[in-house]
Amino acid sequence: MEKLEVFAMNFLLGSLFLLSIVRGSVAETLAQNDKQALLDFMSNFPHLRSLNWNEQFPVCKNWTGITCSEDGSRVISVRLPGVGFHGPIPQNTLSRLAALQILSLRSNAINGSFPLDLGNLKNLTFLYLQYNNFSGPLPLDFSVWRNLTVVNLSSNGFNGSIPPSFSSLNQLSALNLANNSLSGEVPDLHLPNLQVLNLSYNNLVGNVPKSLQRFPKSVFFGNNESLLDYTVTNYPVVLVPNEKIPNSKNVGRLSERALLGIVIAVSVLGLVGFGFLLFVCLLRRKTVDGFPGKLEKGDMSPEKAISRSQDASNKLVFFEGCNSAFDLEDLLRASAEVLGKGTYGMAYKAILEDASMVVVKRLKDVNVGKKEFEQQMDVIGNIKHENVIELRAYYYSKDEKLMVYDYYSQGSVASMLHGKRGENRTPLDWETRLKIAIGAARGITCIHTESGGKLVHGNVKSSNIFLNPQKYGCVSDLGLSPIMSALAPPIARAAGYRAPEVTDTRKAMQPSDVYSFGVILLELLTGKSPVHTTNGDEVIHLVRWVHSVVREEWTAEVFDIQLLRYPNIEEELVEMLQIAMSCVVRIPDQRPRMSEVMKMIENVRATDLTNGATSEAKSENSTPIPSSPGT
Numbered sequence: 349m350e351k352l353e354v355f356a357m358n359f360l361l362g363s364l365f366l367l368s369i370v371r372g373s374v375a376e377t378l379a380q381n382d383k384q385a386l387l388d389f390m391s392n393f394p395h396l397r398s399l400n401w402n403e404q405f406p407v408c409k410n411w412t413g414i415t416c417s418e419d420g421s422r423v424i425s426v427r428l429p430g431v432g433f434h435g436p437i438p439q440n441t442l443s444r445l446a447a448l449q450i451l452s453l454r455s456n457a458i459n460g461s462f463p464l465d466l467g468n469l470k471n472l473t474f475l476y477l478q479y480n481n482f483s484g485p486l487p488l489d490f491s492v493w494r495n496l497t498v499v500n501l502s503s504n505g506f507n508g509s510i511p512p513s514f515s516s517l518n519q520l521s522a523l524n525l526a527n528n529s530l531s532g533e534v535p536d537l538h539l540p541n542l543q544v545l546n547l548s549y550n551n552l553v554g555n556v557p558k559s560l561q562r563f564p565k566s567v568f569f570g571n572n573e574s575l576l577d578y579t580v581t582n583y584p585v586v587l588v589p590n591e592k593i594p595n596s597k598n599v600g601r602l603s604e605r606a607l608l609g610i611v612i613a614v615s616v617l618g619l620v621g622f623g624f625l626l627f628v629c630l631l632r633r634k635t636v637d638g639f640p641g642k643l644e645k646g647d648m649s650p651e652k653a654i655s656r657s658q659d660a661s662n663k664l665v666f667f668e669g670c671n672s673a674f675d676l677e678d679l680l681r682a683s684a685e686v687l688g689k690g691t692y693g694m695a696y697k698a699i700l701e702d703a704s705m706v707v708v709k710r711l712k713d714v715n716v717g718k719k720e721f722e723q724q725m726d727v728i729g730n731i732k733h734e735n736v737i738e739l740r741a742y743y744y745s746k747d748e749k750l751m752v753y754d755y756y757s758q759g760s761v762a763s764m765l766h767g768k769r770g771e772n773r774t775p776l777d778w779e780t781r782l783k784i785a786i787g788a789a790r791g792i793t794c795i796h797t798e799s800g801g802k803l804v805h806g807n808v809k810s811s812n813i814f815l816n817p818q819k820y821g822c823v824s825d826l827g828l829s830p831i832m833s834a835l836a837p838p839i840a841r842a843a844g845y846r847a848p849e850v851t852d853t854r855k856a857m858q859p860s861d862v863y864s865f866g867v868i869l870l871e872l873l874t875g876k877s878p879v880h881t882t883n884g885d886e887v888i889h890l891v892r893w894v895h896s897v898v899r900e901e902w903t904a905e906v907f908d909i910q911l912l913r914y915p916n917i918e919e920e921l922v923e924m925l926q927i928a929m930s931c932v933v934r935i936p937d938q939r940p941r942m943s944e945v946m947k948m949i950e951n952v953r954a955t956d957l958t959n960g961a962t963s964e965a966k967s968e969n970s971t972p973i974p975s976s977p978g979t
């Protein structure tokens with residue numbers, strides 16, 4: 349640590365460049381035509397709930413229900429379920445969004461006939477218009493939408509016959525025309541990829557063509573009895589987890605097929621029919637807005653805190669605080685996008701009907717049986733702390749293991765620190781970084797004291813840390829390592845966090861969490877990723893790099909230049925660096941315990957206050973950091 353003192357002196361004496369960051373004006377690259385089309389759509393379409401479509405704000409980033417292509421140049425998805433649209437869809441509005449792939453206007457009160465001008469949308473892939481009041485015939489020629497994969501027009505007033513042109517949709521995997529007034533015979537539809545069909549509750553007559561006799565009779569209920577006069581051939585169910593996502597701005601997105609796959613798998617596993625309402629615990633607003641309505645620890649025994657749905661074999665198990673009901677399909681598919689691939693599987697964002705959002709994680713390579721899985725979920729689900737992201741619900745079946753969490757819209761600390769520069773990324777000030785560190789330290793400390801002090805987070809990294817409403821760090825994805833298969837030679841990024849003694853991820857211990865947390869502190873201080881490459885393609889490990897810089901006494905170079913704009917925080921930076929360095933020492937026993945780390949970090953700012961130093965960051969608009977609320 350002497351080195352560090354020399355280093356600190358050096359730093360203080362050294363020349364500091366206070367860089368003023370020129371903030372580029374927020375560039376809106378979205379085609380003006382798309383923006384205008386959306387504005388025309390909204391202003392000509394009466395609706396009950398207001399939309400936050402403010403012309404001043406960037407469409408792609410900020411407008412509810414809109415998703416753009418990766419380069420932000422075109423709108424590719426419009427999802428506006430339950431907004432209270434009424435009357436007919438205004439013509440020549442949506443049809444101008446030529447790159448549109450997903451259109452969801454389900455659960456509104458739209459009437460009039462099918463908007464034929466949507467024929468312009470050659471890339472349309474997912475069409476959800478169910479639960480409206482459309483009437484009249486279906487379009488004759490569906491072949492104009494060659495990419496259509498899911499079509500849901502159920503619960504409307506469409507009449508006339510089913511167009512045989514559906515046959516030309518090679519990609520079609522789900523077709524729901526149920527609960528309309530369709531008449532005539534069912535055409536012979538040769539759709540090899542069709543996996544979900546529902547034609548029930550129409551006025552169809554005649555016989556079911558051979559090509560559709562693989563579907564169960566229930567998909568024809570509520571028509572002329574003559575339709576039920578066939579013998580079901582094999583009903584093949586294939587899980588189609590196609591996680592390749594077309595043109596989107598996030599890592600991956602809109603993997604509707606994957607989610608559909610889940611739905612199918614789930615159906616097959618005992619939830620056939622949509623009659624089953626599965627209840628998902630959604631956190632109440634008050635909990636979102638600051639966790640004051642939290643349960644007191646002693647309030648409820650773990651047994652009581654967990655309520656289970658009635659189905660005996662496979663069920664969505666949720667933890668306390670349930671006040672909303674959704675069916676699983678609503679949760680998984682209706683408005684889901686891929687958030688990204690995590691250490692243990694894909695994460696999806698599901699936007700529920702009431703506009704609240706949850707994250708659904710689909711675990712891969714779970715390595716334990718049901719009982720052990722459930723036990724671990726109970727342990728995780730019962731951790732209630734404002735700096736730990738709460739597990740809302742989970743689902744276990746042979747083929748699918750899902751976990752449901754709250755969604756944090758600002759994204760992870762990793763994306764805040766290392767995300768692409770641009771409209772959405774402003775450099776994190778020191779105040780914010782300090783609060784991230786304090787919050788995360790409190791969260792991990794809480795985890796380490798749960799379960800008789802045995803629980804390990806096991807996956808501490810900046811992409812698993814989010815900001816709670818008070819802007820403090822909040823940790824996620826804990827406690828999974830013991831139930832997952834050991835991670836083989838780690839992906840480079842994960843390796844940057846892993847303590848040197850961890851060879852088997854399943855056997856991670858608390859000191860290895862401390863190491864990983866130290867790496868996060870270094871990330872916050874340096875603004876650099878744990879493993880990154882230099883211009884010369886040399887791979888740099890953050891911990892080694894910081895050591896070498898400190899050794900060489902190239903002091904000022906270690907800190908993120910973004911931080912050097914704030915005066916009078918050098919001491920805090922140096923102090924934090926010392927804490928970080930103590931966490932990343934090689935020998936596990938020599939690392940401080942997490943509770944000690946937490947106290948040290950909490951003191952970083954306290955010292956500053958007693959010194960009477962004021963920092964720009966503090967005087968701006970932030971409140972002093974309160975001390976630990978006695979966990």
Ligand SMILES: *[C@@H]1O[C@H](CO)[C@@H](O)[C@H](O)[C@H]1NC(C)=O
Pocket residue numbers: 422446447448471594595
């Ligand atoms: C449709 O999608 C393809 C492939 O993603 C793309 O090349 C094309 O530009 C899109 N069409 C329009 C009109 O945006």
Ligand SMILES: *[C@@H]1O[C@H](CO)[C@@H](O)[C@H](O)[C@H]1NC(C)=O
Pocket residue numbers: 434435436459460461
């Ligand atoms: C659509 O609904 C409105 C009332 O919201 C009604 O005045 C209008 O006649 C309806 N149009 C059609 C085509 O049903």
Ligand SMILES: *[C@@H]1O[C@H](CO)[C@@H](O)[C@H](O)[C@H]1NC(C)=O
Pocket residue numbers: 457459481483505
């Ligand atoms: C739907 O339209 C029919 C007439 O076409 C009307 O009787 C009914 O009230 C409408 N339903 C809603 C929910 O607007």
Ligand SMILES: *[C@@H]1O[C@H](CO)[C@@H](O)[C@H](O)[C@H]1NC(C)=O
Pocket residue numbers: 449471494495594
């Ligand atoms: C639509 O289908 C065509 C042909 O299969 C394909 O080239 C194109 O990329 C698809 N468009 C999208 C948006 O996936």
Ligand SMILES: *[C@@H]1O[C@H](CO)[C@@H](O)[C@H](O)[C@H]1NC(C)=O
Pocket residue numbers: 480503504505527
């Ligand atoms: C059928 O559609 C009507 C509206 O057209 C809706 O009120 C009703 O809930 C739907 N029934 C089912 C079973 O989906």
Ligand SMILES: *[C@@H]1O[C@H](CO)[C@@H](O)[C@H](O)[C@H]1NC(C)=O
Pocket residue numbers: 483484485507508509
């Ligand atoms: C469909 O409904 C409209 C009224 O909404 C009616 O004029 C038309 O004749 C119907 N078509 C068929 C084929 O039943």
Ligand SMILES: *[C@@H]1O[C@H](CO)[C@@H](O)[C@H](O)[C@H]1NC(C)=O
Pocket residue numbers: 478479498499500501502522523524544622677
């Ligand atoms: C279509 O919508 C209905 C009602 O929301 C839903 O029950 C059904 O699962 C959906 N089907 C498909 C294929 O998306």
Ligand SMILES: *[C@@H]1O[C@H](CO)[C@@H](O)[C@H](O)[C@H]1NC(C)=O
Pocket residue numbers: 502503526527545546547548549566567621622623
């Ligand atoms: C088909 O749709 C009807 C009406 O929405 C619904 O009651 C039924 O459960 C659906 N059947 C299947 C097999 O999805």
Ligand SMILES: *[C@@H]1O[C@H](CO)[C@@H](O)[C@H](O)[C@H]1NC(C)=O
Pocket residue numbers: 553554572573574
């Ligand atoms: C059902 O179809 C048969 C012939 O396929 C017809 O004789 C009968 O009238 C139809 N029933 C109804 C209720 O439409």
Ligand SMILES: CC(=O)N[C@H]1CO[C@H](CO)[C@@H](O)[C@@H]1O
Pocket residue numbers: 400405409410412
């Ligand atoms: C919903 C949403 O993201 N709204 C944001 C739009 O942008 C303004 C300013 O950029 C924010 O204040 C809103 O919260």
